[in-house]
Amino acid sequence: MLQTKQKPRAKPVVGWKLAPRRESHAIWYVFLLPTIVGILLFTLYPLIESLRLSFTRGVGEQYVGFQNYANVLLSDTFWYAVYNTFYITFFQLLLAIPFGFLIACLINSLRRTSNFFKILFYIPNTTSMVAAATVFLAILHPDGPLNYVVELLGFERVVWLSQPLSAKWGAIILSVWHWLGFVIIVTLANLQAIPGEYYEAASMDGASRIQQWIWITIPNMVGSLTILFVLGWIGGLQRFSDAYMLGGLQGSPARSLHTVVGFIFERGFGGSEYGIASAAAYILFIFILIFTFLSTKLLRMKI
């Protein structure tokens, strides 16, 4: 829909052919110089160097072939970190995407105060994860507000950060709370881009609000819900701050909050095992590529 609107906008092609074309094109490389230097120095070089390091071991950087990769892939600690990362991210997305979408629909149906709610729900996402986690360390405290709610509902108090399962759920609650505003903003932008004529036509045909929601809103949302899913996985696989703040360097209790990036961080900077850490970093990279690839495939299929 949007695309058909944009197409007819003619570009003044004629005018620009008249402009003097004598000038050297080299000037554009000067414009791009900061970016090119930056990419070479801070992306490309580290990427290659990381690959090289992943095949070496020790201070002497002795070549060891795929041994680091084998070590990482055979390590229970690593797979437990992968499991934790996937577990927390899976439930984060499962809760935040549908819930955020529903809230966005409610906000969208309001006429006047929608901007106020948009801002209100987005505030948690603007704050640093470290600050958010500091507050949640207290919220998850045995005497904290969460346990107050748990008691109100008639359950026993939970010492959230002392048991592996409840600690993970503590991290999930924190990350859902922190990410929800992002989901709301993105879905709200998409909701507002759905042409109003669709709904007018449907209500003329006698469709109820719920029917309109199921047959017009949801099909039009598939794109941005998929985007959120992709961005959510990419961000989720890279999670570190939340788990580190709640569980420390080792992801306590019992490594239940140890994540993939936590593994890289611990081995790289705790143990100075650059080779192992680089191999794990490349494995993370491959995970992310697979997820990005799969979800862009899904996107093409649906749109």
Next chain:
Amino acid sequence: MLRSKDREKLMNAGIFVLLALLGGVAIYPFLWMISVSLEQNANVALPFPPRIIPEEFTFFHYTLVFENNRLLLAYWNSLIIAFFSVILSISSALLGGYAFSRGTFWGKRFLFFMVLATMMIPFETTLIPMFTMFNDFGMINTFYPLILPSIVNALGIILAKQYFDQLPEGLRESAKMDGAGEFLTFFAIFLPLTGPITATLAILSFQGSWNSFIWPLVVINDQMLKTVPLFLSSFSSENGSRLFGVTMATASMSILPILIVFLFLQKYIVRSVALSGLKGE
């Protein structure tokens, strides 16, 4: 007719109340944080049951925070880093976005692809070589590693390119007729028009710099050079599950600048987030 209008109104009121309740839950952790930071006995134990209005009100925890100069120092450090990161990332994004929008040069598509590709590379993959590289430069425990990498700003370039694409080509033609080169055209004609996109880029970059954690954690060990998140992290891990009053006062002070920036410029943030979330479509 009137009845269906009334029903509509009632439903709107219902949705408003529901959203207000949900919004209250979303914002509750902050309200509670402020409440605990103002509570008299919060350094001894958490107030239970939790309340929003402190029972015995005090500013004592905030005075403690300010008497301890380390937080002010962390503020100063974070501000310096954010300032230079913002300048650097805006400059490279505007220059690059303009070149990709208006330029014709060899390798343009390839370079644009390179820029896009940097967005797909997780920062963690480059973490260790970045550390060893800055270590070789002798820049560990300086602000350089926290400032210089912000020169790579793929999202900024994309947003800037989109913005420049919308500006009329006629501007450039007339500047050319008057004999202006590309640089003069950019600085004299286009740059003054970039207000909204510059604001967006500045906020995104400020937010990223102010909130970043893992990279500062790697390159800064010096107490005097700690940024706000580093200070907050070490403060809350040192004090574990006590001194809630001071911890919450520190946390609320750490959030304050970003909150002020957000509330004043939320229009731009909301738009840029929506753009970055929808860019794949």
